[in-house]
Amino acid sequence: NAGVTQTPKFRVLKTGQSMTLLCAQDMNHEYMYWYRQDPGMGLRLIHYSVGEGTTAKGEVPDGYNVSRLKKQNFLLGLESAAPSQTSVYFCASSLQGPNTEAFFGQGTRLTVV
Amino acid sequence: KNEVEQSPQNLTAQEGEFITINCSYSVGISALHWLQQHPGGGIVSLFMLSSGKKKHGRLIATINIQEKHSSLHITASHPRDSAVYICAGFSGSRLTFGEGTQLTVNP
Numbered sequence: 001n002a003g004v005t006q007t008p009k010f011r012v013l014k015t016g017q018s019m020t021l022l023c024a025q026d027m028n029h030e031y032m033y034w035y036r037q038d039p040g041m042g043l044r045l046i047h048y049s050v051g052e053g054t055t056a057k058g059e060v061p062d063g064y065n066v067s068r069l070k071k072q073n074f075l076l077g078l079e080s081a082a083p084s085q086t087s088v089y090f091c092a093s094s095l096q097g098p099n100t101e102a103f104f105g106q107g108t109r110l111t112v113v
Numbered sequence: 114k115n116e117v118e119q120s121p122q123n124l125t126a127q128e129g130e131f132i133t134i135n136c137s138y139s140v141g142i143s144a145l146h147w148l149q150q151h152p153g154g155g156i157v158s159l160f161m162l163s164s165g166k167k168k169h170g171r172l173i174a175t176i177n178i179q180e181k182h183s184s185l186h187i188t189a190s191h192p193r194d195s196a197v198y199i200c201a202g203f204s205g206s207r208l209t210f211g212e213g214t215q216l217t218v219n220p
Contacts, residue, residue, distance in 0.1 A: 042117065042199070042210030058207070090156060098208045099144045099163075104156035 002026055006091050006105035013081040013112045021076040021108050023091030029103075031094045032074035033058075034066060036087040037107075043090065049074055050097075081112045116140050117202050119211035126218050132187040134214045136200035143203055145183045147174050150197040150213065159185070159198075190218045 004025045013019055023032065030051050035043040045058030052071040063085060065077045074093075078085060091105040117138045126132055136145065144163040150156045160167050160174040162183075167174050171190075176183040187194055197213040 040212065042212050043201070044210075045207060088154065092156075097206065099161070099203045101158050101161055102146065102148075102208075103158065104148075107154045107156075109154075 004091055004093055004103050004105040006089075006108050008108060009106065010109050011111070013078075013110065015081060015083060015112060017081050018077070018079050019081065019110075020078075021089055021091075021110075023074045023076070023093075023105055025072055025074075025093040025103070027093065027095070027103065028071070029093035029095050030071075031097055031100075032068065033092045033094075033102075034064070034074065034076045035090045035092065036060065037090060038087050046076065046089075081110075083112045086110060086112045116204075116209045117200060117211040119198075119200055119214050121214060122212065123215045124217070126190050126216070128191060128218055128220050130190050130218075132190050132194075132216065132218075134185045134198050134200075134216070136183040136185070136202075136211055138181050138202045138209070140202070140204050140209075141181070142178070142209075145176055145203065146201040146208065147183075147185050148199040148201065150199060152196065156199070187216075192218045192220050194218050 007022045033048040034046040047066040049055045049068040055066045067075045089108045092102045094100045094102045120135045147159040171188045173186040199213045201208040201210045
């Protein structure tokens with residue numbers, strides 16, 4: 001049972017490049033989330049999904065897009081990376097909403113130069 | 114001002130000490146999570162509670178929804194408890210996270 005798996009774990013991008021972060025969970029969870037973690041700030045919600053085929057904006061959605069074509073996968077895309085998107089990104093999933101236990105991936109450290 | 118405030122921001126203890134980390138929130142919440150982030154970066158859920166107290170091994174979490182306050186206690190602390198501890202309040206449809214408390218337990 002792998003839980004929540006994020007790929008890649010590290011990435012360096014040049015400004016303007018695009019990339020996709022993949023999150024996969026094998027717990028049949030309905031809810032999935034993408035957060036970013038920056039020094040001196042708590043985790044902030046980028047986008048989330050309440051089920052296959054659905055997505056919604058979180059606190060800081062600008063510059064990101066997401067897709068949930070399959071229940072087990074939640075993709076986070078950066079179409080044109082900016083230095084302000086340098087951060088550590090965490091994916092999480094929960095059986096139901098945020099009032100149920102959340103399981104986190106190991107994080108992706110992204111640097112945009 | 115963050116809706117969820119943790120104190121202290123940094124805490125250093127000697128092995129065996131009793132540790133308390135506090136979490137206060139300015140908005141009404143219906144549940145609160147305590148998370149642990151290991152030095153390698155991974156985050157694991159420790160507790161989710163909406164009232165009273167929960168205990169798991171040497172960890173105890175308490176919450177008072179009316180007073181908007183929660184505490185995480187670690188008894189008989191050990192160097193392997195060194196990590197960042199994060200509280201997150203559930204309100205409406207989202208979680209709001211505190212900035213975390215960096216705990217270092219020295220042998």
